[in-house]
Amino acid sequence: MSDVFKALADPTRRAIVDELTDRDGQTLFELCGRLTMKHQINSSRQAISQHLELLESAGLVVVRREGRYKFHHLDTGPLRDIVERWLSPRTKET
Numbered sequence: 001m002s003d004v005f006k007a008l009a010d011p012t013r014r015a016i017v018d019e020l021t022d023r024d025g026q027t028l029f030e031l032c033g034r035l036t037m038k039h040q041i042n043s044s045r046q047a048i049s050q051h052l053e054l055l056e057s058a059g060l061v062v063v064r065r066e067g068r069y070k071f072h073h074l075d076t077g078p079l080r081d082i083v084e085r086w087l088s089p090r091t092k093e094t
Contacts, residue, residue: 001085004078007058013051015039017060020074027069028052 007013012035019034020026026034032048035041043051052072055061059078064071 001078001081003058004060004082007055007060010051012041012043012048013055015041016048016051016055017074020061020072024073025064025071027071031072 008017015035016031019031019038023030023034028045028049031052032043032045035043035048052061052063056063060075062073062075064073
């Protein structure tokens with residue numbers, strides 16, 4: 001779970017997650033364009049690629065290869081674990 005918090009600590013990575021929430025399955029090129037237009041994030045493709053790798057290692061992004069393209073998909077499973085840990089109703093201990 002600490003990997004998820006580390007991944008989401010960076011504002012650029014949160015913007016990437018926002019973009020994948022809005023439109024899942026984007027290539028690096030598409031993500032870079034949307035980050036520039038919607039979030040005024042002018043990072044290089046290499047920098048965005050490194051952010052995506054960190055999100056992938058935290059389990060938040062899954063990559064699907066199709067020919068020479070890589071499509072990035074959001075996996076909300078790790079976020080559900082956080083919600084279940086702190087926001088799920090708990091039974092009172094007696």
